[in-house]
Amino acid sequence: MPNLERYKQRYGLVAIDGAMALxxxxxxxxxxxxxxxxxxxxxxxxxxxxxxxxxxGLVFLGCLVLDLFVTRVDQQSRKP
Amino acid sequence: xxxxxxxxKEPLWxxxxxxxxxxxxxxxxxxxxxxxxxxxxxMFAGNLWxxxxxxxxxxxxxxxxxxCEVGEIPVRGAKLFAYPTPRDHCIxxxxxxxxxxxxxxxxxxxxxxxxxxxxxxxxxxxxxxGFFSVRDGSVLQGPPPRSLPQITLxxxxxxxxxxxxxxx
Amino acid sequence: MHGYEFYxxxxxxxxxxxxxxxxxxxxxxxxxxxxxxxxxxxxGTTASxxxxxxxxxxxxxxxxxxxxxxxxxxxGIVQSSLKPRCIGCSNCVLACPFGIPKIFPEYEQMMxxxxxxxxxxxxxxxxxxxxxxxxxxxxxxxxxxxxxxxxPTNVFQFGNQKIVTRxxxxxxxETDSVSMDVLDYMWEESYAAFAQP
Numbered sequence: 001m002p003n004l005e006r007y008k009q010r011y012g013l014v015a016i017d018g019a020m021a022l023x024x025x026x027x028x029x030x031x032x033x034x035x036x037x038x039x040x041x042x043x044x045x046x047x048x049x050x051x052x053x054x055x056x057g058l059v060f061l062g063c064l065v066l067d068l069f070v071t072r073v074d075q076q077s078r079k080p
Numbered sequence: 081x082x083x084x085x086x087x088x089k090e091p092l093w094x095x096x097x098x099x100x101x102x103x104x105x106x107x108x109x110x111x112x113x114x115x116x117x118x119x120x121x122x123m124f125a126g127n128l129w130x131x132x133x134x135x136x137x138x139x140x141x142x143x144x145x146x147x148c149e150v151g152e153i154p155v156r157g158a159k160l161f162a163y164p165t166p167r168d169h170c171i172x173x174x175x176x177x178x179x180x181x182x183x184x185x186x187x188x189x190x191x192x193x194x195x196x197x198x199x200x201x202x203x204x205x206x207x208x209x210g211f212f213s214v215r216d217g218s219v220l221q222g223p224p225p226r227s228l229p230q231i232t233l234x235x236x237x238x239x240x241x242x243x244x245x246x247x248x
Numbered sequence: 249m250h251g252y253e254f255y256x257x258x259x260x261x262x263x264x265x266x267x268x269x270x271x272x273x274x275x276x277x278x279x280x281x282x283x284x285x286x287x288x289x290x291x292g293t294t295a296s297x298x299x300x301x302x303x304x305x306x307x308x309x310x311x312x313x314x315x316x317x318x319x320x321x322x323x324g325i326v327q328s329s330l331k332p333r334c335i336g337c338s339n340c341v342l343a344c345p346f347g348i349p350k351i352f353p354e355y356e357q358m359m360x361x362x363x364x365x366x367x368x369x370x371x372x373x374x375x376x377x378x379x380x381x382x383x384x385x386x387x388x389x390x391x392x393x394x395x396x397x398x399x400p401t402n403v404f405q406f407g408n409q410k411i412v413t414r415x416x417x418x419x420x421x422e423t424d425s426v427s428m429d430v431l432d433y434m435w436e437e438s439y440a441a442f443a444q445p
Contacts, residue, residue: 009102016109023116030123037130043188043226044246046134049127056127063120070113074106099310101319 012077019066019073026066030059144234144243147172147182151238158196160185163231163242169193170231170242171203173214180240182231183217189224203228250371252387254363255400256299257418260384263287263296267376267385274364274375277328282361283376284348298385300376301326301348301361302404303414309360312343317358324414325365329358345406345428397421404428 037052096107142164153159159172161182169185173196183203185193192207202220203212210222217228232244271281288295307326310318317333318340320326329340329349336356340349349360364374368387377387386393393400393416400416403425410425417426427433 013105013109016106016113020109020113020116023113023120027116027120027123030120034123034126037127039225041130041134044229049131049134053124053127053131056124060117060120060124063117067113067117070110074110078103078106097316099307099313099316099318099320101321 008077012073015073016070019070023063023066026059026063030056033059141244144241146236147233147240147242149238150235150240156198156201161242164245171196172231172233172240173203175214180233181214181217182233182242183212183228184231184245186228187224188219188226188228189222194228250368251389252368252373253390253393253400254300254303254374254377254415255386255388255393255418256415257384257386257396257398258297258299259398259418260382261296261298262382262384263294264381265298266379266381267298270375270379271361275366276362277359280352280359282328282350282359284346284350284361298376298380299346299348300363300374300385300415302346302411303363305412305414308343308345308409308411309340309349312339314339323369325363325368326360327365328360328362331357334358345404345409345411393418399423401425405432 033052033056037049037056040048040052095103098104098107145161145163147161147163148159153172153174155174155176157174161170161172162168163170163182170182171185171194172180172182174180183194187194187205187207187210189205189208189210192205194203194205194210194212196202196214197204200211202214203217205211205222205224208223210224211220212218212224212228213220217230219225219227230246231242232246234241234243265285268281268283268285271283272279274282282301284299286297286299288297303320303324303326305324307318307320310320310326313329314337315333315335317329317335318326319330334357336351336353336358338351338358340358340360341347341351349358351358364372364376368374373387374385376385377383380386390400396418398418399421401419401423402413402416404411404413405425405427407429419426
């Protein structure tokens with residue numbers, strides 16, 4: 001059914017666009033986190049570095065999960 | 081990369097260079113998403129590097145240097161000196177009869193030289209009106225983000241020695 | 249597209265070559281005809297056949313193109329080569345089972361029928377189908393073609409490759425798919441003779 005394929009493709013693209021937007025937001029958070037960590041470290045407060053790094057790692061895992069989601073949606077909506 | 085891509089009957093090159101125009105939109109989005117994830121990994125790696133520096137790199141220690149004689153400067157007076165290298169300008173302030181404090185003269189905002197304002201009893205930066213406390217070098221007002229690095233002083237007989245830098 | 253399909257019936261072709269002249273008038277390639285017009289056996293018969301690009305589901309020309317210059321759109325039309333990408337290598341010419349793409353050495357480009365995309369995309373007929381007097385090339389709704397004795401098919405067998413196309417060919421009613429293997433058209437007696445050890 002050609003219509004079902006078009007429908008899947010269109011909603012697949014919407015899902016991918018949404019995931020991409022989320023990744024961009026996470027990336028902005030991570031950029032700020034990196035700059036704040038660097039500033040805190042340069043000021044001499046080394047206590048905040050470890051929690052910041054752990055949180056950065058979690059944000060990266062979030063981005064990775066979204067990337068895997070995008071790959072999955074991409075494969076599913078283009079299945080012949 | 082079989083780890084991140086579930087097995088499909090199409091080889092990767094056929095997928096990425098598909099002859100169907102409808103697939104091109106997917107390929108560009110997929111590539112952009114992968115690039116963003118890589119950027120995220122880069123940020124995380126940066127954070128890890130800072131962590132490594134914080135825990136594994138010891139702050140360098142410098143030999144102590146004589147600053148001045150005890151009683152050389154009056155109470156609520158200041159003297160400029162250089163520690164640890166001749167390019168690191170510092171300021172010594174006598175806050176009481178037997179109390180001395182010393183800070184790096186570089187303002188933490190944009191490195192202008194701070195001076196002691198005896199009238200206001202604070203260290204002032206002339207560039208953007210940043211004010212620091214004489215007690216501990218913390219920021220009272222203005223754009224500086226951090227407190228002034230403090231120079232640890234030691235009394236050696238009648239001399240005052242600068243032994244280390246804290247918080248720079 | 250827009251409910252119309254393209255039907256090719258070589259048995260109706262009278263060799264007038266109106267399609268060849270009309271194709272030249274298409275805006276996108278003015279002056280160059282992209283119809284594949286053949287005389288079947290020039291010395292022996294007046295039979296002729298005109299063909300357009302068959303717009304296969306999985307276009308072999310596109311698969312063979314080393315520069316990804318041939319694209320198939322969402323509407324199923326295989327476009328002619330993209331000008332910035334085509335290098336004139338003739339891979340598509342060799343790959344196409346029907347022999348449709350043409351190389352123009354003076355431009356170092358391949359050009360082929362794109363079903364008059366500037367016309368069919370807005371609901372008009374391709375130039376060749378508009379002018380063909382015997383409607384050997386016709387662009388009509390499927391209901392109209394049912395009136396003919398022949399039936400349309402769009403499945404071709406090319407050796408091991410099964411090709412499904414967008415353009416239909418009119419074949420005798422009992423034929424399901426058209427084979428392009430020479431052996432399938434040889435008389436049984438003559439190739440049984442070759443098969444003797």
